[in-house]
Amino acid sequence: MSEAQHSRPAPGTLCLQVRDLTVTLADTGAAIVKGVSFELQAGKVFALVGESGSGKSVTSLAAMRLLPDALRISGGSVEVAGQDLFGLSEARMQEVRGRRVAMIFQNAMSALNPVQTVGKQVAETLQLHTRLRGAALRDRVVTLFREVGIPDPEQRFDFFPHQLSGGQQQRVMIAMALACEPDVLIADEPTTALDVTIQLQVLNLIRELTRSRQLAVLLITHDMGVVKNTADEVAVMYRGELIERATVDDFFQHPKQAYSQRLIDALPDLTHFREAATEAPLLELQEVRVHFPIRRGLLQRVVDYTRAVDGVSLTIGRGETYALVGESGSGKSTLGRAVLNLEAIAGGQIRFRGDAIEGLGRNAMLPYRKQIQVIFQNPFSSMNPRMTVGDIIAEGMISLGLGLSEEARRARIQALLQRVQLGAEHANRYPHEFSGGQLQRIAIARALAVDPELIICDEPTSALDVSIRAEVLELLAELQREFGVSYLFITHDLSIVPGLAHKVGVMQRGKLVEQGTAEQILTAPAHPYTQELLAAVPRL
Structure with missing residues (x-):
């Protein structure tokens, strides 16, 4: 001993x-x-x-x-x-x-x-x-x-x-x-x-x-x-x-x-599912690949590639939520960044409202930036701590050229804050004065400010308490019903999927190993990896 x-x-x-x-x-x-x-x-x-x-x-x-x-x-x-x-x-x-x-x-x-x-x-x-x-x-x-x-x-x-x-x-x-x-x-x-x-x-x-x-x-x-x-x-x-x-x-x-x-x-209900939406396609991905070079040697020559996204195809309809699930490193966030044109693709096609948007330059992509917004995982690091909440929400309206007067912008900011269950007086406060749940509501208001048709939600609830998470998910569902917005919801938490998503795709090592309606995937998973993920979800 x-x-x-x-x-x-x-x-x-x-x-x-x-x-x-x-x-x-x-x-x-x-x-x-x-x-x-x-x-x-x-x-x-x-x-x-x-x-x-x-x-x-x-x-x-x-x-x-x-x-x-x-x-x-x-x-x-x-x-x-x-x-x-x-x-x-x-x-x-x-x-x-x-x-x-x-x-x-x-x-x-x-x-x-x-x-x-x-x-x-x-x-x-x-x-x-x-x-x-x-x-x-x-x-x-x-x-x-x-x-x-x-x-x-x-x-x-x-x-x-x-x-x-x-x-x-x-x-x-x-x-x-x-x-x-x-x-x-x-x-x-x-x-x-x-x-x-x-x-x-x-x-x-x-x-x-x-x-x-x-x-x-x-x-x-x-x-x-x-x-x-x-x-x-x-x-x-x-x-x-x-x-x-x-x-x-x-x-x-x-x-x-x-x-x-x-x-x-506040724990999610794993027995009730959303009806599958049958709206026209808004976003279509066909055999999308994102590869990162592996460099070695003194001259840093490319010797191979990390296939972060390897031939993914999926479709998201108008007013529909598509949940993309999988473990860290499976390529979910990389795929989201590729849709936003923040990551160059090595092959395949990304179509939004029928238009090919992969590889567009900065200026050509600007009109689509209004239509495709993002909510990041960590609200603390995704906001400028030196800007007030009002300025943070207004920034997108100004940079993407919504053409609103200052008075109209102020009115829109107040309306958005109230819509996400915050007060108009919060516009003059700074990010550090809010809790994580409140900051994520502000991030949602910022995404909605430019009237997008698609919002990419990258693990937006993973850092939140269970009751606050339930509130944020309910808010997202309400906004979808009200504005008809579509969501690509990236998560590793399968327990939140039933009440949230119409369709589900499961990613593993860059590939989409299974996809279907939420009810199909969660009640009768076909792939062993999906079965493993479901078996690991803590249940009451």
């Missing part, structure tokens, strides 16, 4: 206890977390659920004593093995972090050092807490990589984070957290940014490790499907308070609070 290892607690042992935890803003004293209490037991997963801003992550950071300077712990205690962590010096606390209590963060790519190999980063944790060095240290990291399911662990030791997929990066984070055999694991939204199949793998891994290592796990999430399939007990957090707590089965069968019921009801 290595120095990192110690005897595992017996099942059900109390490993961490939070009592009356209160966190306040340092400058105003306003409470962010209000008297929160719960316990973590060995071999069990305790899920803390709630929307963004409810205080979930602040609670976990407070337990690890990792709060930013703007927040302070003003009351309560956190005990590990009978020891109050708030009474320890920082030097003693550093011994607890990693060794007794470990944490997995939401975004593995930003949590990992981009200029250091993943093996060295995990080894660093072991060097801090054990005397392992040299070959023994490397062997221990390789063993951890093998335990968390990283393929070719000896080879992956020397990989940099960018050379690994999102799922493999998250596995490295789990290996790092487990390196010193902690009793408690805090997983803060560990699968939010992952594809549904990779999410299933990571959750299964956490569940297996909980059992095999008798870990006490705090799982922080806003995905109720994940909770149902992973947790033993659930607590609901709302505006800094725990408003409900129950075993998983009791919670989903008999939720006591209206807010809890709302979180459960």
Whole structure:
């Protein structure tokens, strides 16, 4: 047994206890977390659920004593093995972090050092807490990589984070957290940014490790499907308070609070489908290919091509939603960029309203820019932080030459903001003053500002809470009914497809492996890959 290892607690042992935890803003004293209490037991997963801003992550950071300077712990205690962590010096606390209590963060790519190999980063944790060095240290990291399911662990030791997929990066984070055999694991939204199949793998891994290592796990999430399939007990957090707590089965069968019921009801319905639209074709793709050159050698000669999109054909009718689903790297977003003429195609044809638009120059493409708009995945990075919301929405009207007077533009901006359930007064505010859900509504208003016929929605709900996601999807459906707009909806989340799309196409490695009506694809999938995607969707 290595120095990192110690005897595992017996099942059900109390490993961490939070009592009356209160966190306040340092400058105003306003409470962010209000008297929160719960316990973590060995071999069990305790899920803390709630929307963004409810205080979930602040609670976990407070337990690890990792709060930013703007927040302070003003009351309560956190005990590990009978020891109050708030009474320890920082030097003693550093011994607890990693060794007794470990944490997995939401975004593995930003949590990992981009200029250091993943093996060295995990080894660093072991060097801090054990005397392992040299070959023994490397062997221990390789063993951890093998335990968390990283393929070719000896080879992956020397990989940099960018050379690994999102799922493999998250596995490295789990290996790092487990390196010193902690009793408690805090997983803060560990699968939010992952594809549904990779999410299933990571959750299964956490569940297996909980059992095999008798870990006490705090799982922080806003995905109720994940909770149902992973947790033993659930607590609901709302505006800094725990408003409900129950075993998983009791919670989903008999939720006591209206807010809890709302979180459960916000999950998509996988049994009701939209009627297939039979409108005339608006967008037609025929054997579209997008290839990226692979260059090698001193002169950077092209030696091969990455076939990001490899012979895709599909049709979108007027007033119709076509959902393009598949994992990250399957070519979905690249195909969307090709339709927007932001990516050159290597072959095939793209026709909009019967006109061939592939390869058009900047000026020739301008009239089509009014007709084809886009909503990006991350509303925070797709808006200029120095511009007001009014200016952001007006920018497209001005640059695409809608010919409206300033007064007419202002009136249109106010009408659009009201249509996406925001107030006219929001036009004078800046992006940082809004939540993610509000920013995505603004992005929708910006896309609608030039009266498009087709909107390409590139993962517009992947970063949103389940209830906010439901609101945005309902808004998109309302706008389609009102304006007759068509959507090419790019997503990796099959659960949102039934109530959203008329037709579905499934992409894998640049190819469209299956397409049909939403009901056909989701009730009788023919391709093994589609079947695998559907099997991985968390269900209640």
